[in-house]
Amino acid sequence: VGPGDPELLTLRAIRAIEASDLIVHPGRDDRAGIAYEVVSELVRSTQRVRGMALAMMRGRDDGSVGYDRVAGALVEEARNGHRAVFLTEGDPMLYGTGSYVVERLKVLAADLAFEVIPGVSALGAVAARLGWPLARKDEILTVCPGTYHVDEIGAILDRGGPVCWFKSADVLPRLIDELAARGRLDDAVLVERVGHPAERVFFDLRDAAGQNLSYFSLVLVR
């Protein structure tokens, strides 16, 4: 469903959602949650909606929670002759829940047709929001889930090239220290909830450090 702005849904995603009998999403409540809210205007009252309460991990994710339940619900619906969609935030295959559900579907339902619909990632949305290129010419773009690599932040910055830090809210103090040590604080911007009405952009990371930042925060360094 992209990063949060309904205008960043793809036509294919809209068609799939409109054609589905069951809409499964990661939120706790059936008709609420980050991913569901992006599509809520499209959903008809006759469509069934199930929030499957997948844990959104701020820290390290043990990679187990709820994916079997999601895949099971999709397969059951399909075996009953209906269509189902599973919503994921951003792009489903970039640190996305979709990748785990697809793994399960391949095992559970090799005989059933399913499709992964790509979405606008927070990565592209943040670059567009800032008007900053992600990578040009010979540059190597590094994409890093910060919480998994806290002790490598300095080394990653030293490699050079643009770096996109997913899961950056909890590692922000360390990121600030490592950038400051290299005189590179001005090279970084943090965008919280890009594309959402609550979006915030911090051109100075130190201003973000004192805030109660959302898990949906991304830092781009160039």
Ligand SMILES: C[S@@+](CC[C@H](N)C(=O)[O-])C[C@H]1O[C@@H](n2cnc3c(N)ncnc32)[C@H](O)[C@@H]1O
């Ligand atoms: C598990 S990853 C999911 C990434 C998602 N699949 C994508 O393609 O954007 C979650 C991380 O993505 C980033 N993220 C996702 N949506 C965001 C948004 N709307 N604004 C800023 N960062 C976002 C944050 O860094 C967050 O910690």
